[in-house]
Amino acid sequence: MTQPAFDETIHAPIRLRICAMLAAVESAEFSVVRDSIGISDSVLSKHAKVLQTAGYLDLAKARRTTWLSLTASGRAALAGHLAELRRIAALAELTGPTGPTGLTGPEG
């Protein structure tokens, strides 16, 4: 199974949204992704290129539209990153103060 691994390429806010969105589908149109996330052409284009360069995204041009899809590697990296986020979040969700370490402050 997927092991937790923090991935800075995926972590960036916009790229995290792009990846999460694409994870649920086989592929999506450039314009749909752009509008769903609410960013400009140039910004999506640039972030898509970063993901593509990392081997996480595939850009397929069909006629006039470009279809974006995660590669197997991209899906794996996203899964790993989400696992790591859950791991980090789990620390925080031991229901607040006075957790497992029992650390207390100066006035404790």
Next chain:
Amino acid sequence: MTQPAFDETIHAPIRLRICAMLAAVESAEFSVVRDSIGISDSVLSKHAKVLQTAGYLDLAKARRTTWLSLTASGRAALAGHLAELRRIAALAELTGPTGPTGLTGPEG
């Protein structure tokens, strides 16, 4: 209950770790946080200041050590951010390709 809200201040990798770590306890020593996360003095000091300026972190000096603790506002912001991350992640976890929108690519 906490509503999902993406928080850029918290999202930065190191600050996310700091917040998640502090969420589980009442407070922790500067040096413990620094070593747990594996960063330098100056980096923790600077990130702590960012969180403090945002009203999320409290710095209390007791004798020689500084204790870090999340403020109520910080806990709320972290909870909101984690909720948003879960929301985003949920999109990705509808078990991969061929999700709810049924979008398919050029060869579909």
Next chain:
DNA sequence: AGATTCACTTTCCATGATGGAAAGTTAAGC
């Protein structure tokens, strides 16, 4: 008391990310 150490804090500096705007590119349509 003065020197030293500890535990951070700030400054300095260099690099890399990020975004908006505008210009550039290319296939498709008229």
Next chain:
DNA sequence: GCTTAACTTTCCATCATGGAAAGTGAATCT
């Protein structure tokens, strides 16, 4: 051939981030 649609690149300005080193102030030592 000219225009349009749909991106891609470039240009530019700003901000974030980190390491190294200098600075600060409260202990502790001699």
